Amino acid sequence: MGREHHARLPRTRARFRGATGAVLFALLLLALAAVPAGAGADGARGDGVSSDWASGNGFRSDRFRKEAARAVRAHERARARVDRLRESDASPTEVKDAERRRKAVRAGLWDLLWATGRNSGDPVAVDPSGQDSRCPFGDRSHPPERRAHPWTAPTRRYWLSAGYAAKGSRWAHRHTGQDFAVDSGTPVYAVGAGTVRATTCGDGFGNQVVVRHRDGYFTQYAHLSRIDVRKGGRVTAGQRIGLSGATGNVTGPHLHFEVRITPYVGSAVPPLPWLRRKDVQVTGAPALP
Known part of the structure; x- marks a missing residue:
């Protein structure tokens, strides 16, 4: 495990609380330990994207997938609880505590998927700017002239x-x-x-x-x-x-x-x-x- 990965662990360990967190942290250690010894500074193999990930199968371990899915469900339950508390005029302390718990679940999931993504060659983890892969960039777009609704559909006529x-x-x-x-x-x-x-x-x-x-x-x-x-x-x-x-x-x-x-x-x-x-x-x- 590289020096960069070790530096993340004290902060990361504090994020994982409870049964779900303990399992996620154990999986995180396995993911970090699995980074190839010959990997570059960013944790990627020589070409930056593994053949497994390039074929769409990067996140294929059942163990990781199931635990990640468990954490996703826990996060969504925590998010729904925060929403209910806010709608019921709960005390600020109760809302803050519920929000802290939600963020802790998300932080644990984030670190787990960051580690597995770096090891598997997920471009979002190893080349988020797309510069190394020479993505087909067009001219930068501009905001619409008329300010739309705060949220909209991702495309039209579909x-x-x-x-x-x-x-x-x-x-x-x-x-x-x-x-x-x-x-x-x-x-x-x-x-x-x-x-x-x-x-x-x-x-x-x-x-x-x-x-x-x-x-x-x-x-x-x-x-x-x-x-x-x-x-x-x-x-x-x-x-x-x-x-x-x-x-x-x-x-x-x-x-x-x-x-x-x-x-x-x-x-x-x-x-x-x-x-x-x-x-x-x-x-x-x-x-x-």
Whole structure:
């Protein structure tokens, strides 16, 4: 285990509390120990992206996947409790304590997935700016002239194809987002204001953008043909972040839209209910699993 990884452990250990946290911390140690001895300073192998991850199967360990899913459910329960407390006019102390517990679960999940992502070659973890992979960047987009609703749908004139948790031969386990079937070259928009966390290409998600929003959640826009934003840039709701395409592990052009608790694979939550909580109604029924 490298010096950089050891430096993270004292801070990380304090984040993991309770039964779920103890298991996640143990898995984190295994993930860090598994980083190849010949890896570069960023924990990646020579080419930066492993063949497993490039084929869309990077997060394939059942043990890690199940524990990550358990932590995701724990986080969403904690988030729902915070919302209920705020709506019921609970005391500030009670709300603060519930929010602290939610953040602790997210922090533990974040460190676990960061470690597994670095080891597996997830581009979001090893090359978040997309510079090493020479992603197809277009000119930087600008915010829309008219300020839209604080939240919006990620694209227009679509029909819903594969939904969240759908089964299929194209995925190692279950589908982790919502697919919007659109022609290649269709504009793709940020669903809300935020900061671009990653712009990457070269794995099963093809060309992708990950945005962090003010509520702490992340949205992913994958299989793009062009990327019109840069890592670290700010975006507003309805701002174009790229064009749809058919890059990565696909059978045809579409937008893969995902909502995550962290920037990394393994922390997805159902995207359509999340959008509905933002008063965004996505029309049309998703395809059956």
